[in-house]
Amino acid sequence: MADELQKKLTPLRERIDAIDAQLLELLSERARTAQAVGAAKEDHAGVVLRPEREAQVIRRLQELNGGPLPASALAAIWGEIMSACRGLEQRPRVAYLGPQGTYSEQAVLAHFGHAVDADSCGTIDEVFRSVETRRADFGIVPLENSNEGAVNRTLDLLLTSSAKVIGERSVPVVQCLMTRSGTLDGVTIVRSHPQSLAQCQGWLSDHHPGLARASAASNAEAARLAAEDPTVAAIAGEQAAQRWGLKIVAAGIQDDPHNRTRFFAIGHIDNAPSGRDKTSLILAVPNEAGAVYRMLAPLAENGVSMTRLESRPARTGQWEYYFYVDIEGHWQDPAVAAALAALKARVAFIKVLGSYPVTS
Numbered sequence: 595m596a597d598e599l600q601k602k603l604t605p606l607r608e609r610i611d612a613i614d615a616q617l618l619e620l621l622s623e624r625a626r627t628a629q630a631v632g633a634a635k636e637d638h639a640g641v642v643l644r645p646e647r648e649a650q651v652i653r654r655l656q657e658l659n660g661g662p663l664p665a666s667a668l669a670a671i672w673g674e675i676m677s678a679c680r681g682l683e684q685r686p687r688v689a690y691l692g693p694q695g696t697y698s699e700q701a702v703l704a705h706f707g708h709a710v711d712a713d714s715c716g717t718i719d720e721v722f723r724s725v726e727t728r729r730a731d732f733g734i735v736p737l738e739n740s741n742e743g744a745v746n747r748t749l750d751l752l753l754t755s756s757a758k759v760i761g762e763r764s765v766p767v768v769q770c771l772m773t774r775s776g777t778l779d780g781v782t783i784v785r786s787h788p789q790s791l792a793q794c795q796g797w798l799s800d801h802h803p804g805l806a807r808a809s810a811a812s813n814a815e816a817a818r819l820a821a822e823d824p825t826v827a828a829i830a831g832e833q834a835a836q837r838w839g840l841k842i843v844a845a846g847i848q849d850d851p852h853n854r855t856r857f858f859a860i861g862h863i864d865n866a867p868s869g870r871d872k873t874s875l876i877l878a879v880p881n882e883a884g885a886v887y888r889m890l891a892p893l894a895e896n897g898v899s900m901t902r903l904e905s906r907p908a909r910t911g912q913w914e915y916y917f918y919v920d921i922e923g924h925w926q927d928p929a930v931a932a933a934l935a936a937l938k939a940r941v942a943f944i945k946v947l948g949s950y951p952v953t954s
């Protein structure tokens with residue numbers, strides 16, 4: 595029986611080895627060609643990383659794809675290929691909310707691939723500062739969670755920052771309860787980022803109503819604390835358990851199984867249109883009847899779809915708000931440009947945070 599299987603496997607494995615050798619040859623040729631592009635850019639002081647071009651490379655292959663690999667697999671594979679290719683020219687330094695093992699770190703790798711120097715920061719403020727002072731080329735900041743809504747600190751910092759939004763990345767969130775021993779024996783407190791505690795509050799109340807809850811600066815920081823103290827459990831992603839040597843007590847404990855967090859990539863580059871883009875704006879209008887309606891009318895009049903609307907108090911004490919709006923299209927697209935021109939004439943304040951390729 596084993597012989598029979600071996601007889602079938604041997605030629606198939608030989609075929610895979612031969613294909614891999616061919617792939618390697620092609621990948622090496624691709625890398626050399628990308629290096630030539632890099633050299634040409636250097637001659638013209640161009641930026642190495644071009645998000646719109648990378649989005650187009652992936653979309654073209656997804657269109658060509660006849661299966662069996664799914665579109666998401668092509669995006670992951672070519673994302674890494676392009677990361678490795680541009681890494682030969684320049685590894686971008688990317689600041690994120692650390693420590694290692696956070697979903698922000700996962701978003702860094704999903705967005706930029708592994709050929710990066712990922713720079714862990716203690717706070718979202720520090721991520722912004724790092725990008726603003728050009729210590730980092732890019733930053734990854736959490737923007738919204740499908741369960742808990744906006745990350746207010748990020749919204750507030752976007753208002754005043756000189757950094758532009760250069761990309762978006764959505765990461766599935768699978769929360770796990772973890773401890774040093776893999777059990778809750780002797781555990782009195784569970785720690786996590788407040789958003790994560792909120793995402794698991796139903797499960798915690800049902801399964802461990804007696805466990806005290808306390809906040810931590812990040813999920814991975816909670817994991818680090820749990821690694822130091824056997825009376826502490828943490829809620830974090832699986833990668834944090836690996837990073838801090840913890841064992842998982844229960845996995846997938848978030849109240850919504852489809853929980854995702856959306857991140858913004860921030861930096862100083864201006865993306866050209868990729869063909870399928872979004873633009874993020876901040877708007878403010880006078881505090882008077884019909885103002886929000888008038889604010890949004892230019893979008894509808896120009897056939898521009900709004901994909902997100904969020905408000906934050908302007909902190910003037912007068913019930914004034916900033917509106918965070920995402921629209922479909924690039925600021926250079928004629929319909930978007932017309933809508934923005936009309937908006938500028940109507941609103942008290944407008945800031946275009948950036949246009950960037952849609953990543954699905």
Ligand SMILES: C=C(O[C@@H]1C=C(C(=O)O)C=C[C@H]1O)C(=O)O
Pocket residue numbers: 627628629631632642643644645647648651675676677679680
């Ligand atoms: C090679 C280039 O530079 C980088 C690498 C890319 C790639 O490997 O395909 C694509 C865009 C850039 O981020 C290019 O601009 O074409």
